[in-house]
Amino acid sequence: MRPPEAIGHYDLEAPQGMEPTPPPEVPRSPRAIAWTRRRLSAKRIWATYRKNRLGMIGLIVLIFFIAVAVFAPLIASKDGLDPTCTCTGLPLQPPSLQFPFGTDNFGRSVFTLTVWGSRPSLIVGLFATLISVAIGAVIGIVAGYFGGKSETVLMRLTDWFLVIPFLPLAIVLASILGPSLFVIIVVIGVTSWPSTARIVRAQSLSVKTRPYVERARALGAGHWHLTSRHILPNVAPLIFANTVLLIAIAILSETTLAFLGLGDPLTTSWGTTLQAAFSSGAASAGQWWWLLPPGLAIVFVVLAFTLCGFALDEILNPKLRER
């Protein structure tokens, strides 16, 4: 029989103002108990999160931009991205009724460019962060859980990667591998994991000394069971808060790389739009309508992710909670 791992730190106290869930009537599998516990804890986190005003503002802005990205075809026709489309207007027109954000040098509506630009920017931010968090979490858990030589080696590696300046490394990698959306995702992913690795390691170190881990080990649990069923679930909240903050950084990185001409030339992201505007002299010609919308979109999205990340960090980070 498996050890009923969940009961060890089952939080019986329901948060204030919430109905306590009735105890299950039929005996259930340990996994079902674990899921009930997780659902409860998610509910509790949401209840705390809802009280965080800045966090809620961030979440609303975020939902807005995700909706724009998902429903882009309904908001602005994709044909508007094609310079040869008949739907384009005269080049470099200031905002008008027909083109609310004006037009670029091909006569394309900047509004269309900004709406469609949300897709690659959010995709890069999300997937680059997934790669980075996966690497960081594995290295952090292995280092923290096993300790000894593997810890020394892995943490030395992490320190080295922390020292290498991020942007130059990303530039070198992106220019060797050639410009594409996939390369940008990989490059940002493999260069931004060290901070995650350090946070995860510190938390794993503290989790692995807890009594329930020791008890599971005494009952014969192997390394895989201990790391995947005990360490990871307890490190996960911290990883999650960190992830949300990392997405903001990844989006900024994508923008910067695209601006330096390392973006995918075939996709329209906010970064490539800014690059096109700047390199065709929009700044000195005073074509503000071409520069403002994509830039403001970046600012709002990054700000939203940052606010959500701070709010989650406040709730989930044990260090901040103690204050």
Next chain:
Amino acid sequence: MRGYLIGKIAQAFLTLLFVLVFNFFLFRVMPGDPAAILLRGSAAFNPETLEAVRQDLGLDQPLPEQFVTYMGDALTFNFGDSFFESGRPVGEVISAAVWPTILLVGTATLASAAIGLLIGIYGGWRRGSKFDVGSLSFTLFVYAMPEFWFGILVLMAFSGGVGPFPALFPTGGYETAASDLTGIDHFADVLNHMVLPFFVLTVAYLGEYALIMRNSLIDVVGDDFIQTARAKGVREKQILWRHAVPNALLPTITLVFLSIGFIFSGAITIEYVFSWPGLGWLTVQAIEHKDYPLLQALFLVFSVAVIVANLIADILYSYLDPRVRAA
């Protein structure tokens, strides 16, 4: 203390070695012929140059021997010739760009550190005040802004002249082209070109310093000795400047020194926006011209700068805070 120093220096050397090895493999383990990668897309791509580069890098030799050659080249800063600067040695091209970067980014770092620390001190001391909330929101906003976008907007407003903004400053560059200004006039000309990028960089950097200083001061203000000073009847101004600030400065000073390492790589996009002919601008040129020898060397310069700055920060910190040495 001595053991600590030796340990730190050894660590720095190890890191340097790692960066060198990493740089070596970066250009050799990637799929394809490194010589072809080095030359890809450049005007110099033809069979003869390919063969020349191959011989120059010693690519016809086995990997261990290549590594020895590479290390020798790296330590003497011999990275071959740059493609885009019509064959000038990479070392020469880089050393010409170091001074503008130090001038611009160095002064901007100092200015933003000074202003940022002051903002952090006042915000942290009056925690929750209008000033504190205002400076925090400002920091958050600047953090979310791509630096180069802010730079472009400033460039558009004050050198292009949009709407109510007068075109006050030159559109970029280091000095007025083809002018034979010397002495004071030349100096003034360079300063005039520097105003906008300096302003943008200072604003972009100061939030970080303000935030660190604020949090550090808040930590210190909660300490017992501040309470004691208050109980003794020390005036508030004295408590702030004589008791709290010196203690709160400790972690901040480390940050300032760490950021000095990033001086070299920190302003890549801003130098590009304002055509400021420093290392960052050079990096963008290297990207545009697929100038890999130059890019490789720049990457090494940026990394070494950070390593050295880390070492200095570590040593300085142990000197300022004896507790670190004991640990």
